[in-house]
Amino acid sequence: MPKIVDPVARRRAVAEAVLSVVARHGLERASLRNVADEAGLAIGSVRHYFADHDALMIFTMRELSRRISERVRVHAERLLAPDGCTDRRAATEQLLAEFLPLDDTRREEAALWLAFTAAAHTRPELLSCAAEMQQDMHSLVSRVLHEAQHTGGLPDNLDVELESKRLAALLEGLTVQAALLPGRFPPELLRQVLRRHLDALKSSG
Numbered sequence: 001m002p003k004i005v006d007p008v009a010r011r012r013a014v015a016e017a018v019l020s021v022v023a024r025h026g027l028e029r030a031s032l033r034n035v036a037d038e039a040g041l042a043i044g045s046v047r048h049y050f051a052d053h054d055a056l057m058i059f060t061m062r063e064l065s066r067r068i069s070e071r072v073r074v075h076a077e078r079l080l081a082p083d084g085c086t087d088r089r090a091a092t093e094q095l096l097a098e099f100l101p102l103d104d105t106r107r108e109e110a111a112l113w114l115a116f117t118a119a120a121h122t123r124p125e126l127l128s129c130a131a132e133m134q135q136d137m138h139s140l141v142s143r144v145l146h147e148a149q150h151t152g153g154l155p156d157n158l159d160v161e162l163e164s165k166r167l168a169a170l171l172e173g174l175t176v177q178a179a180l181l182p183g184r185f186p187p188e189l190l191r192q193v194l195r196r197h198l199d200a201l202k203s204s205g
Helices: 007-025 032-039 043-049 053-079 088-097 104-119 124-150 160-180 187-202
Strands: none
Touching: 007 032, 007 043, 007 053, 007 104, 032 043, 032 053, 053 088, 053 104, 053 124, 088 124, 088 187, 104 124, 104 160, 124 160, 160 187
16 A cells, blocks of 8 residues: 655655754755755655745745744643633743743744744745734734733733833844844843843833
């Protein structure tokens, strides 16, 4: 009997090969040939699942986004559940910290995401995915702050929409700095900056 191949699993495996190539050599080296070699496949097999190189890059970018989003969702569901959680302040910090490069996995993801978003400036096929993920992150930050205000954790007169944008910009800026200069922005410093910002929000308004 011919071997049954799960097309979703195969596409994700090829995307993982792309990420491995990009992590080691940069996005410009993620050719179909190099990706096929990394995945241990014939180049024709890669073409069977992706119409062209652009389709492969778009899928890989969305796969990276999915991987990050699934991890964040675990924290979001606990924090934003109807019955709430016992320590909202700690849960909020844990959720937002998932966007920061605090360990090897998240540092690699941050570097990969920066590579793809930088490429989106000259490769418009990647731009919509970059914009979607940024919007998803901003929407989640806004929802978290609105919920904190609703439950009394933030002042009633706080401009939540403005503060959401400021907090999202802080997270993005810390991620860029830590991805480029990890020695100057170690995990504990990133946590301290985030913690200080959240503490300051409580006295804002």
